[in-house]
Amino acid sequence: MELGILSLSDLQTDPATGALHDPARRTREIVSYALAADQAGLDVFGLGEHHSRDFAVANPAIPLAAIAQATSRIRLTSAVSVLSTLDPVRLHQDFASLDHLSDGRAEIIAGRSAFLEAFTLFGIDPAHYDDVFAEKLDLLLAIRDDGDHVTWSGRHRPALDDLPVPPRPQQEKLPLWLGVGGTPASVERAARLGLPMALGLIGGDIRRARTLTEHYRALGQAVDHRPEALRLAVTSHFYVGATSQGARDDLYPYYREYLRPKSPGGRGWLIGPRDFQAVSGPSGALVAGSPQEVIDKILTERELLGIDRFIGQIDFGGMPAAMVNRSIELLATEVAPAIRKELGQSANTGTP
Template sequence: MEIGILSLSDVQTDPATGHPHDPARRTREIVSYAIAADQAGLDVFGLGEHHSPDFSVANPAIPLAAVAQATSRIRLTSAVSVLSTLDPVRLHQDFASLDHLSNGRAEIIAGRSAFLEAFTLFGIDPAHYDDVFAEKLDLLLAIRDNSEHVTWSGRHRPALDDLPVPPRPLQKKLPLWLGVGGTPTSIERAAGLGLPMALGLIVGDIRRARPLAEHYRTLGHTAGHRADALRLAVTSHFYVGATSQAARTDLYPYYREYLRPKTPGGRGWLVGPDDFHAVSGPFGALMTGSPQEVIDKILAERELLGIDRFIGQVDFGGMPAVMVNRSIELLATEVAPAIRTELGLAVPPAA
């Protein structure tokens, strides 16, 4: 089982000035978190893609390239690449180049996104949301799976007629996961194609995700895919503190700030103390608490859902770097080693 972290690069307002935090500084801090995770022996670092002033990263491949040059082991992935609004040729080229820079550590998590800004910016009609995604995924797989020349045609992009798509990655194929939020269509697509799936668990009870995991594997097996191809990752908001109470006390204002609507009627919701208590409980989707609580919760997800990878979103809501770095340290030095020992996995040495 792999354990890692991710950032979505949200940019919050500084309460002292009333102005947004500096997106350049925010991006540099995110790169530093990835380097710290690599040095501490974590397995995966993911970086999101957004096209709004509320986030600092629009193309994950660029900051990930900086991370690649300063790390040696950690796998580097988008989380997610908004495939509906991207050219699959350019996406594959970007991550093949990242694969070269990282000596074979690049991955892609492709998703549809719930944010409309990218569709407006790139001229994609949201009414064709799923059709465009399915077609572009088909092209991305054709590029990934054909090492020499690609022939492909569709309705939403010009055809390729026996064309090379350089550069080719260092790995035989770029690992490609589908990022899903729990809709049956997305789960069935991942299962039918035999692609590993990254499931975002944001709210609610993690036990409710068990039928989704079982549905994914049942459909995948029925479609003839090997069990080792049907890998499942879970991503969740994450913060680990020295004690249970300290973790919750420290995290709550940032969690609330991250999720609250920033404009009247805007996306998000207000999280009250009772809501926070429920979502941070033993089976709540929010992964927070003392190291032992987090160990128990990740192991519960392993038992309930059969997860192969856990990735915690470690920085959000304007959380200061000192909090993020301490959480990463506890994840790497206390949580991850205990989980690996419990599962009989090798413990990598810290850099």
């Protein structure tokens, strides 16, 4: 099983000034987290894409390219690329170039996003939300699978008639995962296409996801995809501290700040201490606590859902860099070795 971290690059308000944190500084901090994860032997680093002033990164490929030049082992992925609002040709080109810079370590997680800003910015009608995504995913797969001779047509983008899409990646094909939020339709799309699936668990009880993951594998095999192709990743909010209660006490104000609505009627929700204790408990989606608690929860997800990859969202709500770096260190030095030992695995060697 692979272990990694991700950042969505959220920007929070400085309580002393009322201004958003500096996006330049935030981006540089995120790069430093990826370098720390690589040096510590973690397997994957993911970076999200957003198009509002509440986030620092709009194009993950650019910071990931900087990370590629300063790392040697860790795999680099978007988390996610908002395919509905992107040109699949450009997306594949960006990540093929990243693949060259990283010596074959690039991946794409493609998703739809629940944020409407990107649709407005790029002139995509949200009324065609699913149709546009399905069509662009079809084109992205055509480029990935036969990029030297792409013939394709659709309703939302000009056709391609036996055209090459250079550059080709260093890997034979760019690994492409489908990012899903838990809707049955998204799970079924991943299964029918035989794509590995990255399931975002952001709240509730992890046991509820079992029906979805079992359906994903059963449907995928029913349409003749090999079981080993139906890989499953889980992403969750994440924090590991030295002690159980100490980790929760440290994390709660940042978790609450991250989730709370930033404007009247805005996205998010208020989480109180009781709800926080529930979501961080043994079956809750939040992976937070002492090293042993985190080990136990990831192994539970492995047993319950059959996950092949766990990626923790490591920084959110304005957490200071020292706190994030300490969590990365504990993940790499205490959590990862114990999980690898339990599963009979060795440390990351940089291979897919």
